[in-house]
Amino acid sequence: MNSPQLIQPEKLLSLLFYSPNATAVYQGEDINIVSANEAMIKFWGKDKSVIGKTMLDAIPELEDQPFIDMLKKVWNSGETFTAKNYPAFLNKDGILQKFYFDFEYKAILNDADETEYILHTAFEVTERYQALKMVEEKSIAEKKLIDELATLNEEYLTTNEDLSLKHEELFNTHNDLLQTREKLLITYHTLAENEKRFKTLVEKAPVAMASLIGDEFTIDIVNDMVLQIWKKDRSVLGLPLIEALPELDGQNFINILKDVYKTGEPYFGKESKALIEENGLLVEKYLNFTYQPIFDENNQSKSILIVASDVTEQVKSRESMVEIKTRLEIALDASKLGSTEVTLSTGEMESNDQFKRNYGYRPEEEFNYKNLFEAILPEYRDTIKNMVQEAIRTNGIYKAEYPVKWRDESIHWIQASGRPRYDKSGVADRMVGMTVDITEKKLLEQQKDDFLSVASHELKTPLTAVKGSIQLLNRIKDRPYSDVHIRLIEQADRGIDKMHVLIDDLLNMSRLGNDQLMLEYGYFNLYDMLKNSCHHIRLENKYQLIIIGNPLTQVYADEHRIEQVVVNLVNNAVKYASDSKEILISIDSTEDHIKVSVQDFGAGIAESILPHLFDRYYRAEYVGKSYSGLGLGLYICSEIINKHLGKIGVESQIGIGSTFWFTIPK
Helix, strand or coil: CCCHHHCCHHHHHHHHHCCCCEEEEEECCCCEEEEECHHHHHHHCCCHHHCCCEHHHHCHHHCCCCHHHHHHHHHHHCCCEEEEEEEEEEEECCEEEEEEEEEEEEEEECCCCCEEEEEEEEEECHHHHHHHHHHHHHHHHHHHHHHHHHHHHHHHHCCCCCHHHHHHHHHHHHHHHHHHHHHHHHHHHHHHHHHHHHHHHHHHCCCEEEEEECCCCEEEEECHHHHHHHCCCHHHCCCEHHHHCHHHCCCCHHHHHHHHHHHCCCEEEEEEEEEEEECCEEEEEEEEEEEEEEECCCCCEEEEEEEEEECHHHHHHHHHHHHHHHHHHHHHHHHCEEEEEEECCCCCEEECHHHHHHCCCCCCCCCCHHHHHHHECHHHHHHHHHHHHHHHHHCCCEEEEEEEECCCCCEEEEEEEEEEEECCCCCEEEEEEEEEECHHHHHHHHHHHHHHHHHHHHHHHHHHHHHHHHHHHHHCCCCCCCHHHHHHHHHHHHHHHHHHHHHHHHHHHHHHHCCCCCCCCEEEEHHHHHHHCCHHHHHHCCCEEEEECCCCCEEEECHHHHHHHHHHHHHHHHHHCCCCCEEEEEEEECCCEEEEEEECCCCCCCCCCHHHCCCCCCCCCECCECCCCCCCHHHHHHHHHHHCCCEEEEEEECCCEEEEEEEEEC
16 A cells, blocks of 8 residues: 555545545645545535635634644644544535534645645444434433343342342343333334324214314314315315315314313314305304314324314204294294193193193293193083093094183183194103183174174164054055154154164174275365264254364365264264263364364263273163163274274263364374
């Protein structure tokens, strides 16, 4: 092997430049770079512009590192310096990085044994160093484990006097350690296999599942069901959740994930509303979901497992059912229908408020099957029980009307219907029923019956008078015309007029019942209409009609119907307050309405009667006297005024008189 001192410098540099090993040549105490091959320049992370520069100028990051001092020492001493696995920090691609090298600084001496050059050869051994380090750390860990086991073994062996047995136990412990190591390797492979199985489990799970990694919630694993909920494809893998589903911004899900990741506590969401983008539109979904944190070996959250199910249809179906139930309750309340379900074995009833009210109970009070039958009048109980049993026997519907006595002793009529329900064995276990209070209907039917009786009587009386007058006229038709003829004709005429009034009331009543009472609106002078009405009263010259009010008052209404109301009110004043020779008809004007009042100075009306005066078929007694009529006049008046969107009423004091009034809009 030739000594480097015998090789000419130019030739040596040429040889070193083409060497595959990192090589450089330095000169001078400032360590000037004379030459460096491509491998060395690559180590430094520089280019050929470093040739000719001092080492520190070329590689400034070496300033606080020992290499410059090492080179100066070699230059001054002429002694070679060799190092293995030595760390160096070099700036590569703008980043200061740590590398490990085996290198040698060899002094090249001249004839005077003075350093003429320094030959630098180097090998990067970072990977080797790291591998050795891992081996060393593993060896240290194993040694530590062995030492700990040996210590434990030694403590155990102190109780055993047989040294041979101790050695054997130590040997066995060593074998156990080897087996444990093998088990650890198996466990490692098992964990890897389990992770693979976990991924497969998530992807094939029958519910929506996804795994998010880190505090950015990067999507790591998804299955098709969660993608279906998200309305995304597998291109979202590797994206943070907020980037994959930007519509979540402003919703609470990201905040919940952050809280789960931070606290390590799982979160369970039930029917939570989420807005998911679908075809450019935000679609409302309802989800049941779980955010379950997954921990690392330090018990720190490393990922979150999402398990979810789309319950949108169930939620909307329930909301629809609630809406239907609400509408049914509104309908029941509006129609005052009571509903119940009776458990036949116990008599317990689940009833709505109206059902209880129909039997005189408050909504908060307990009401059972026994209470129901106790409320029914005794003479109806057996009949109702038989109807219920017949419905159970035939799986039919029972319908009945019966009176009940409330706890305040008042009597009310109930219309009831019900149908049995059967269990799986075909045994009737429940009865579903509906009731409605038909007391008013029954009273109205009674009023109708009374009305028909009164109408027959009221029509029969003038008809009998007319018939009698005509019969007498027929007998004396051949006699000379006399005062008797005149009196009979007038009597017949009065009877016909009375029947005409009664028939008009009946016709008006019929029109009101069929909603056929039509109004013919027009402008007219109210004062003139009042002045020209009630001729039949004025002609008798028994009563003085006094009109008070603005003679120029104009109204927009049906003149004929308003006159009909006024005539009826004046007729009532004449009929029921015959001692009042003056009847005041007044006109008053407010901002929005015209008020017409008819005042008499008769005996007055009892306060208990006033609320019923405008009821259909109501015929009152005044100061102990009964009067003829159908009880329809004031009812028809009230309906005419209501048709005009006005109001009608009465004020009265016993011994002073009464004032009937009505208003119509201007």
